[in-house]
Amino acid sequence: MRFPTLLQFPRLFLCLLSVSIIGCGGNPEFATKDTPKAMSATPAAAPATVATFAGIRNAYKISKTSTGFSVKELSGAGTTVNLSGQTSAKFADVTVNLLVGDKSKTIPAASLKTLIELYIAFFNRVPDADGMSYWIDQIKAGVNVDQLSASFYDAAVQFTALTGYSATMSNEQFVRIIYQNVLGRSGATAPPDADVAYWAGELASGKPKGFLVATMLNSAHTFANDPEWGWVPQLLDNKVTVGTFFAIQQGLNYNTSEESISKGMDIAKAVTSTDISLAKTKIGMTDVLFDLTAAISNSEFEKVQSIINAHCLTCHSTQRTEGGIALHTADLIRRNADALYIMTVVTRAMPQDGVLSADEIATISAWYLAGAK
Numbered sequence: 001m002r003f004p005t006l007l008q009f010p011r012l013f014l015c016l017l018s019v020s021i022i023g024c025g026g027n028p029e030f031a032t033k034d035t036p037k038a039m040s041a042t043p044a045a046a047p048a049t050v051a052t053f054a055g056i057r058n059a060y061k062i063s064k065t066s067t068g069f070s071v072k073e074l075s076g077a078g079t080t081v082n083l084s085g086q087t088s089a090k091f092a093d094v095t096v097n098l099l100v101g102d103k104s105k106t107i108p109a110a111s112l113k114t115l116i117e118l119y120i121a122f123f124n125r126v127p128d129a130d131g132m133s134y135w136i137d138q139i140k141a142g143v144n145v146d147q148l149s150a151s152f153y154d155a156a157v158q159f160t161a162l163t164g165y166s167a168t169m170s171n172e173q174f175v176r177i178i179y180q181n182v183l184g185r186s187g188a189t190a191p192p193d194a195d196v197a198y199w200a201g202e203l204a205s206g207k208p209k210g211f212l213v214a215t216m217l218n219s220a221h222t223f224a225n226d227p228e229w230g231w232v233p234q235l236l237d238n239k240v241t242v243g244t245f246f247a248i249q250q251g252l253n254y255n256t257s258e259e260s261i262s263k264g265m266d267i268a269k270a271v272t273s274t275d276i277s278l279a280k281t282k283i284g285m286t287d288v289l290f291d292l293t294a295a296i297s298n299s300e301f302e303k304v305q306s307i308i309n310a311h312c313l314t315c316h317s318t319q320r321t322e323g324g325i326a327l328h329t330a331d332l333i334r335r336n337a338d339a340l341y342i343m344t345v346v347t348r349a350m351p352q353d354g355v356l357s358a359d360e361i362a363t364i365s366a367w368y369l370a371g372a373k
């Protein structure tokens, strides 16, 4: 059995429905396929408006503003473009869905997590933002997990060449894929034939495939802290974390189907039960403070202040003023900017009782170097 490739089908459906946010490159056969039944009643979304930038995403810094977003060029003329009303920002390498962060909050967090888990279960890939946006609308329209699973499966079967799934694949083959993707079980930890046969029998007796997937996902979660299988839910949760970062917080889609397929899978494969840093490196976004789910931007100073509030006030406020330094007001932070910068960015001696993340250090550094305003 070939491991399933891809999948880019949600974008595909968007193409079929003529509500594509970005170009639907790739295989022209898509255009001639019928819209899957489950999708045919979907109303068309509002027309997308795209702001296009010549450079790659990492050449810019995006911030939320009270009216939309600002996109600042990091080198060259350093131009800032303000976006208001655009649905996405297209760069040379990726397209950012600017609305997906807010949209993700319109369904329960558990549903959002399940949706990302379905991408992992069926295709072992991180989702793309446009796909997530599409399925969030489906969930809001009342589609449940079984129906979602059925749609994922139908899409996979319909596009065999891209997915490795086929209408003629045996139940055993399907069960093994789900074991591998959800439970991380293949090779040395492959399920015993009897287990596979049991589940294949359940499917043969009419249980929907979505039932199997939902059962596997639920089962995976029950192994939390299990000495032998505790890594299974950790691996799944880490993939969800990376998927959330990629599709929801960063709002990412690659610009071609081929890349979304191969890179989405590469990213998921780089996740382990103990580490997501390799996967984050593969995503390679340097504007890591950008987060579509975060509250409206925060000026640079407000970000610095929230870091200080979180890490420094136990020793530097009205109760304790270690080293003669207090940092509990905006004015105090600005007045002590030089010492603060030296202690957190240069020597990294502070906070005395812990460490700042690379992102936090970068935030303080950028604020200071821009004049500590």
Ligand code: HEC
Binding pocket: 308, 311, 312, 313, 314, 315, 316, 322, 323, 325, 336, 339, 340, 343, 344, 350, 351, 352, 353
């Ligand atoms: C657990 C207590 C503790 C925490 C938390 C802490 N500090 Fe300090 N800080 C100290 C002590 C003790 C000193 C004085 C001794 C020293 O300089 O090492 C100090 C000194 C300083 C000084 C003065 C250094 C100098 O001599 O010029 C600065 C600036 C400073 N801290 C900034 C920070 C910042 C910024 C944070 C948060 C990111 C922070 N500290 C968190 C304990 C703490």
